[in-house]
Amino acid sequence: xxxxxxxxxxxxxxxxxxxxxxxxxxxxxxxxxxxxxxxxxxxxxxxxxxxxxxxxxxxxxxxxxxxxxxxxxxxxxxxxxxxxxxxxxxxxxxxxxxxxxxxxxxxxxxxxxxxxxxxxxxxxxxxxxxxxxxxxxxxxxxxxxxxxxxxxxxxxxxxxxxxxxxxxxxxxxxxxxxxxxxxxxxxxxxxxxxxxxxxxxxxxxxxxxxxxxxxxxxxxxxxxxxxxxxxxxxxxxxxxxxxxxxxxxxxxxxxxxxxxxxxxxxxxxxxxxxxxxxxxxxxxxxxxxxxxxxxxxxxxxxxxxxxxxxxxxxxxxx
Amino acid sequence: xxxxxxxxxxxxxxxxxxxxxxxxxxxxxxxxxxxxxxxxxxxxxxxxxxxxxxxxxxxxxxxxxxxxxxxxxxxxxxxxxxxxxxxxxxxxxxxxxxxxxxxxxxxxxxxxxxxxxxxxxxxxxxxxxxxxxxxxxxxxxxxxxxxxxxxxxxxxxxxxxxxxxxxxxxxxxxxxxxxx
Ligand code: HEM
Ligand SMILES: Nc1ncnc2c1ncn2[C@@H]1O[C@H](COP(=O)(O)OP(=O)(O)O)[C@@H](O)[C@H]1O
Ligand SMILES: [Mg+2]
Ligand SMILES: [Zn+2]
Numbered sequence: 084x085x086x087x088x089x090x091x092x093x094x095x096x097x098x099x100x101x102x103x104x105x106x107x108x109x110x111x112x113x114x115x116x117x118x119x120x121x122x123x124x125x126x127x128x129x130x131x132x133x134x135x136x137x138x139x140x141x142x143x144x145x146x147x148x149x150x151x152x153x154x155x156x157x158x159x160x161x162x163x164x165x166x167x168x169x170x171x172x173x174x175x176x177x178x179x180x181x182x183x184x185x186x187x188x189x190x191x192x193x194x195x196x197x198x199x200x201x202x203x204x205x206x207x208x209x210x211x212x213x214x215x216x217x218x219x220x221x222x223x224x225x226x227x228x229x230x231x232x233x234x235x236x237x238x239x240x241x242x243x244x245x246x247x248x249x250x251x252x253x254x255x256x257x258x259x260x261x262x263x264x265x266x267x268x269x270x271x272x273x274x275x276x277x278x279x280x281x282x283x284x285x286x287x288x289x290x291x292x293x294x295x296x297x298x299x300x301x302x303x304x305x306x307x308x309x310x311x312x313x314x315x316x317x318x319x320x321x322x323x324x325x326x327x328x329x330x331x332x333x334x335x336x337x338x339x340x341x342x343x344x345x346x347x348x349x350x351x352x353x354x355x356x357x358x359x360x361x362x363x364x365x366x367x368x369x370x371x372x373x374x375x376x377x378x379x380x381x382x383x384x385x386x387x388x389x390x391x392x393x394x395x396x397x398x399x400x401x
Numbered sequence: 402x403x404x405x406x407x408x409x410x411x412x413x414x415x416x417x418x419x420x421x422x423x424x425x426x427x428x429x430x431x432x433x434x435x436x437x438x439x440x441x442x443x444x445x446x447x448x449x450x451x452x453x454x455x456x457x458x459x460x461x462x463x464x465x466x467x468x469x470x471x472x473x474x475x476x477x478x479x480x481x482x483x484x485x486x487x488x489x490x491x492x493x494x495x496x497x498x499x500x501x502x503x504x505x506x507x508x509x510x511x512x513x514x515x516x517x518x519x520x521x522x523x524x525x526x527x528x529x530x531x532x533x534x535x536x537x538x539x540x541x542x543x544x545x546x547x548x549x550x551x552x553x554x555x556x557x558x559x560x561x562x563x564x565x566x567x568x569x570x571x572x573x574x575x576x577x578x579x580x581x
Contacts, residue, residue, distance in 0.1 A: 092420065106405075106439045107481070110510055113440075117509045 146365075150349060154239035161236060165229055172222055182206075182215055238362045239349070250287045252399050255327060256280055256320060258290045262297040263318075266305075274305060274314040281321045287397040292370040299363035300331045300390050306358065307335025307388060327394045334387040343380055402448045402537075403511055404437035409477040410448070411437070413470060414455060426454045440511050445537060464541055471545015472552070479553060482506075492554040493529055493579065496547065497521055517543070527580075533573040538566045540573040547577060557581075 186206070189199055206212065259280070263270075270276055301316065308314035317332040338346070338353075345351045347368040352361030371378050375395050382388035414423045427435035430450050437443060456466050479486055485503045489495035500519040507514055517535035524530065531547075533540050544560055551558045557580040564574040 095420075103481075109440065110481075113510050114506075 146349060150239040154236045157232075158236050161229070161233060165233065168222070168226055168229060172226075175218055175222060179215055179218075182211055235360070235362070238360075238366055249289050251290065252285045252287050253290050254283060254285050255288070255290075255293060255329065255394075256283055258294045259297050259318070259320070259329065262294050262301065266298070266301055269302075270305060270316070274308055274316050277315060277317045279317070279319040281319070283320055283322050283327050284396050285398070286327060286394065287399055288374055288394070289370075293374070296367040296370050296392065297329075297331075299367050300392075303363060304331055304333035304335065304388070304390075306354065307337070308333050309335070311335050322396070325396050327392075327396055329392045329394075330389060331392075332387065332389040337382045337384045337386055337388050339384050343382060346380065347378075402443055402445050403439065403514055404441045404443060405439040405478075405481070406474070407437035407443060407448060407451070408439060409474050410451060410455075410470060412477065413473045418459065422458060426451060426458065430454050442513070442515075445515070467539070467541045468545040468548070471542040471547075472549040473545075474542070475546045475549025475553065479549075486553070492551055492556040492558070495550055495554065496529060496531065496577065527578055529577045529579070531575040531577065533566075533575060534571070540566060540575065543573075543575060547575065 185202055188194055189202055194202075263276070263278075301318070304316045308316065311334055313334070315334050317330075319328075319330045319332075321328050342353060346364045348361075349365040350361040351365070352359035354361075368378060371392060371394070375397075377393045379391040379393065380388065381391075411423055414426070431447065434447075452463070452466060452470070455461075456463050459466065482503075485498070485506070486495065489498050500521075504514075504516045507516060515535075515537065517533055517537070517539070519534075520532040522530045522532070531543075533543050540562065544562065547558070547560060559578040559580060561576045561578075562573060563576065564570045564572065566573050
């Protein structure tokens with residue numbers, strides 16, 4: 084080292100190099116921190132989504148068990164009420180016959196005047212002529228009401244997990260096609276039905292239940308497109324990574340995020356009383372969940388909705 | 402303006418005029434200040450005042466000093482951030498990456514940097530037009546930076562500046578012609 088080098092300048096150069104290095108370190112760390120922050124934000128969002136999905140699943144599961152329990156409780160009394168109703172119908176008919184006969188006999192000569200007036204007075208006092216007319220309607224309405232209750236109860240019962248023994252190995256396309264046949268007259272003329280069905284493997288499932296899901300989804304699609312000009316329902320199927328995908332897509336009214344959030348809740352409906360029960364999607368959810376599957380909904384309000392059923396393929400052991 | 406820009410200016414003055422000159426300038430302009438940390442922001446006028454003082458000392462015109470500073474700034478920034486030079490294969494793709502990659506990354510590193518915006522057009526393969534917009538009106542600095550980048554890539558260029566904020570326009574058009 085020669086003496087004419089300024090020692091402060093040398094130290095300054097060293098210090099500067101050290102500072103540059105420190106800044107470099109800081110920048111590297113800042114960049115890492117930034118990237119980690121982005122990742123953290125992403126996982127946070129994912130977590131929140133999963134949390135709300137889980138909460139919904141739990142709520143639905145609780146609702147399902149609860150409804151199935153209530154349905155079971157109501158079903159027993161309902162069974163005897165329904166069977167009593169049938170007897171009551173028959174008993175009523177007997178009384179009506181008796182009344183008819185009495186009314187006929189009053190008109191004939193074979194009965195004494197005193198007895199005649201006794202019977203006429205009784206018929207009048209008790210308003211039996213009116214009762215005779217009204218009772219048919221009462222019984223009919225009551226029976227209709229009870230049958231509606233039975234339908235709702237049966238719907239609710241489908242929430243309870245099905246036994247594996249109810250399941251058979253079958254091809255879902257068979258069920259889908261027969262459901263479409265069932266809906267033929269409903270759909271014909273009003274919607275353009277476009278099918279693109281790729282072959283599916285057989286899977287262990289409850290075909291009746293899954294047909295009900297198809298029916299509910301297609302009916303919803305049909306109802307959603309009622310005010311659409313060129314109403315179209317596209318149904319497609321494919322198979323990938325051991326999963327069956329069945330997609331039902333309509334170009335109907337679509338739904339808001341608010342509706343989408345509540346769609347699986349029993350009795351949730353946006354339709355008028357006579358059109359919607361709000362049970363279709365709730366039932367579909369229960370059935371698909373019983374099959375370890377998922378229903379994925381995508382919808383843009385005003386331009387349509389897509390419902391995708393995803394079912395894992397389950398094969399019976401050889 | 403970020404401290405890193407001041408640091409590079411100090412570096413340039415020291416290299417060309419010596420440490421004493423930089424000290425003099427600071428003593429004269431900012432008797433209390435002159436301490437710059439890369440990631441901190443300092444008032445734009447401080448930089449402009451320092452550059453003015455450099456011009457007065459060196460008796461060089463402003464354009465010359467700012468232009469040279471741009472060239473020098475490029476080599477310094479490139480040395481501090483070699484990653485940005487890794488993937489662009491030639492000068493044109495490097496220049497096109499400034500707005501969408503480099504300055505985007507700069508935003509991640511520093512809090513609220515004041516960066517210009519660039520729009521690009523290529524009327525023919527040998528001509529790149531960079532439309533520069535910034536309230537700081539540092540188009541001459543941009544020219545210098547581009548010359549620095551051209552030297553780094555060993556590419557000869559001809560830069561013209563037909564539309565300029567300093568001549569009443571809302572932006573500057575920098576025409577970069579790539580010479581064989
Ligand atoms: C390795 C490449 C580069 C890096 C890391 C980089 C980084 C930066 C940084 C940190 C600033 C200061 C921001 C502030 O003060 O808040 C800046 C400003 C600026 N950069 Fe870049 N830059 C690079 C290349 C370029 C090139 C090649 C150009 C050429 C056009 C350019 C044009 C500018 C201009 C003109 C400014 C001044 C601010 C303004 O005009 O508003 N930069 N850059
Ligand atoms: N394809 C669809 N397009 C738009 N909205 C739909 C569709 N399917 C279902 N929905 C919405 O979800 C609600 C619940 O459906 P669902 O459970 O089948 O009951 P319902 O059809 O009896 O109303 C519907 O009232 C409707 O608002
Ligand atoms: Mg429905
Ligand atoms: Zn200009």
